[in-house]
Amino acid sequence: MPKKVDHDVRRHEIVDAFLRVTARDGYAAATSRAVAQELGVATGALWHYFSGFDAVIDAAMDAVVARTNRRITSTADGLRGLAAVDAIVTEMLPLTKETRDEAHVVVGFWGRLSARGAAAPDWAADDDWVAALRRHLGEAVQLGELRSDADPARLTTLLEAVFWGRQVVEVIASEPVDAADHRAAAETALQPWITRATTGDLPERARLSPRRG
Amino acid sequence: MPKKVDHDVRRHEIVDAFLRVTARDGYAAATSRAVAQELGVATGALWHYFSGFDAVIDAAMDAVVARTNRRITSTADGLRGLAAVDAIVTEMLPLTKETRDEAHVVVGFWGRLSARGAAAPDWAADDDWVAALRRHLGEAVQLGELRSDADPARLTTLLEAVFWGRQVVEVIASEPVDAADHRAAAETALQPWITRATTGDLPERARLSPRRG
Incomplete structure (x- = not known):
């Protein structure tokens, strides 16, 4: 034992x-x-x-996913609707030193997965943040923050692609990418669904919620 | 010589x-x-x-990008607005045997790039398809196919993230991904901007243009 x-x-x-x-x-x-x-x-x-360095990287990927889910649970705690969505977007995009480093671990992992011809381990199927994102998008519709015809499932799929895509951009860009540019992609995905009630005069660049820090 | x-x-x-x-x-x-x-x-x-296998993969990536640009030039030839956007979406997403194979080359390349700590070669800066996509989105606004407040530059950035993200999904998915699911992410990005004039009764799942073949 x-x-x-x-x-x-x-x-x-x-x-x-x-x-x-x-x-x-x-x-x-x-x-x-x-x-x-x-x-x-x-x-x-x-x-x-x-069993080899691939196995170390698999375990590091698991650790990054667990860390991300913990951060999301902590920052979205007590938040509802778009404020909670914003907390998830903030943790998933490569905006800080920590999440930019994680983007390299994640993209490197995908590359090795492709080279091995293997599918992703099971964690991909039941990421906590995916369920949380979908739930909070549903709340945002109920709260009138998003248009009533917004589809939480389809927006979750779109945002997931944006998170992966911007992690790729972070890793392959020849110059450092502004955090604002990473956020802009997620905001563009949500902006047409945000109701006027939420954003007041609907600024040119819709914000999911007031910026922190 | x-x-x-x-x-x-x-x-x-x-x-x-x-x-x-x-x-x-x-x-x-x-x-x-x-x-x-x-x-x-x-x-x-x-x-x-x-100089090594990394260099072979770099050259293969160049070849895939050139091939994709050639296909787009050919399929979008003579098309305007959303029909041309649809042609680009169709070539960029992993929908066919050819583009699914290419997704593995592309994601594998990103992974190696990350592992090398290198930025992408210059091709990333001046992809022909990025300029073409932006131009055709602008046409779609002018033609009244997209809402007049749609921003071609921001939609191009969003679609680029969707293309990268869905190539990742293709490579890491534990089961084969339906082509329709890949398309749905791109359609979700564009759907709120598509005018009623374009789509008639605006079907539940907006189509960029009639399906081919």
Whole structure:
């Protein structure tokens, strides 16, 4: 029993080291060698806990998804309708150092998945944030913040594509991308559905809710 | 002089072999070894023409972008407004065997780009289809097919994110994705802007134009 616990602890430490090196030195620098060095062990020691570097990246992706879901649960807590939608958009787009680093982990993961010819692990099927986004879009319709003919399911699918697409833009752009440009894509998706009641005089660039910080 | 020509021809042959193996056996199977075997040469022979497998994939990505732009030029030829937009959407989304295979090349390329910590080569800055999409969205506004307050630049950015996002969905989905589901994301982005004049009774799922074939 304690052995199993140690094993899990060690795996967590390796994933944390991978994400720490990514945050500090960039995704390209987060090789198995750099992760081992970060932990002060030989590279070979990693392979007692993971079948290979693909498995480390799979676990890092899981950790990023879990982290994102935790952040969303925390920031959307107590919010309803568009304010909650805005909280989810803010966590899903690559707007901060943390979420920009995560975009590299996520896009790198997709690339390896494609190269392996494998489908995504099960987490993709039941992301908490997808259900939360759909629920809060439904609330926004009920609250009259979105037009009554807005379809929460279709808008969720559209926003999901926008989140993935903007993570790609973040990673492939030849110059740093303004956070405002990432937000603009999500706002363009929602703007035509936002009612005049919500936005007052409907500014040129619709806002989902007042900006924080 | 002839030497330079031979060199370019050989590079083209290698890229073609890579894309052929991808189309036949899947992206995961398109290794340097499989590409060399397809050409009947030793793997080492590839490295006279490319600095490594990353360079082969860069060139394959260039070829896919050029191919996509050629297809768009051809299918949108003579079309205006939403009909031309629909032609571009049809070529950019992973709807056919060809464009689904290309999604794997594209997503694999992004993943490697992320892992290398490199920005995308210059092609990303001046994609022909981006300019064409924006122009045709502007025509659609002028023709009264889209609302007069639709912003072609913002809709182009939104659709670009949708194209990238749906290529990701194609690659990471655990089950084959219906072409109709890919189209639906693009249609959701445009649907609120489409005028009643264009769509007659505005069907539940707005169509950009009548389906072909």
